Amino acid sequence: MHAPDGFINVPVSAAAGAVAVAGVALALRGARRExxxxxxxxxxxxxxxxxxxxxxxxxxxGGTSGHLLGGTLAAILVGPYAGVLCVSVVLIVQALLFADGGLTALGVNIVTMSLTTVVVGYGLFRLLLRVLPKTRPSATGAAFTAAVVSVPASAVVFTLLYAVGGTADVSIGKVAGAMVGVHVLIGIGEALITALTVSSVLAVRPDLVYGARGLVKAPALRTTAPEPEAAR
Structure with a gap:
């Protein structure tokens, strides 16, 4: 999913960079409340x-591989604004230190892998929680579904950017088929990781899961009172 330098032309990359800067700035302000x-x-x-x-x-x-994007997971755990910051920081570090994604394409990567996954994933998660029973399995299922959808949604946004400013000699139909098709499968892997992580945290500290606060009560700690001296 990481776009390299030169794959999207300069005007579209610059526009995506402006959107990324605005999104991160908004997230910085919103994260103070989260x-x-x-x-x-x-x-x-x-x-x-x-x-x-x-x-x-x-x-x-077909010889392809995928990895966690993490936007939905981060948004559910710490909130959508903080989630955008978490994934954006990861993308910046990867670009600067590991050359994973180009520097000129950093705006594109933040838009597709951070902003899109958080907005789509967290929005769907909260929507599902409104109609599902208020239980931990429901929250886990909602997290799974949201993560599944967020990954191909990210691929769709990238495809749209490529349609406007792609520089490679590859048709938009081939790019769309390859990106969306493969990322549906990647989304399933991401959904399993997201659901497992959210379920595990909900089981022990539901109060720390931002997206499900007030939904699942913390497990009660039961203690056995000591027997009276006369009963021994």
Whole structure:
């Protein structure tokens, strides 16, 4: 999914960069409402998890491979604004230190892999929670569905950018078929990781899952009172 330098022309890359800057700036302001002393460390852990997971690729089909995008997962755990920041920071570090995605294409990558996945994934997650039972399995299922949809949605946005400013000698039909088809499969892998992670955190600390706050109660801690001396 990482776009390299030169794959999208300069005008479209510059426009995507402007959108990315505006999106990150908005996220910086919004994250102040989402993060506090308790959740800020979780945001750091989420960014680190997304960074590590994106370094691991799994085979998909036809010699291609995919990796976690992480936008839906980050948004559910720490909020949509903080989620945008988490994934954007990961993309910036990857571009600067590992040449994973070009610097001139950084705006394109933030738009497709950060802004799109968070907006689509978190929006669908919250929509599903309105109609599903207020239970942990429902939240897990909503996270799975949202992650599945967010990945091909990211591929669709990239395809649209390529249709406007692509520089490669490849037809838009081939790009659309390859991108969307492969990323549907990648989305299934992402959905499994997202659902497993969200379910695990909900099981022990549901109060830390931003997207499901108030939905799932924390497990009650039961203790056995000591027996009276006379009963011993």
């Amino acid at each position: 993060l506090d002393d308790r959740t800020a460390p979780l945001a750091g852990l989420t960014a680190a998890f997304v960074f590590a997971a994106q370094m691991l690729n799994f085979p998909v089909a």
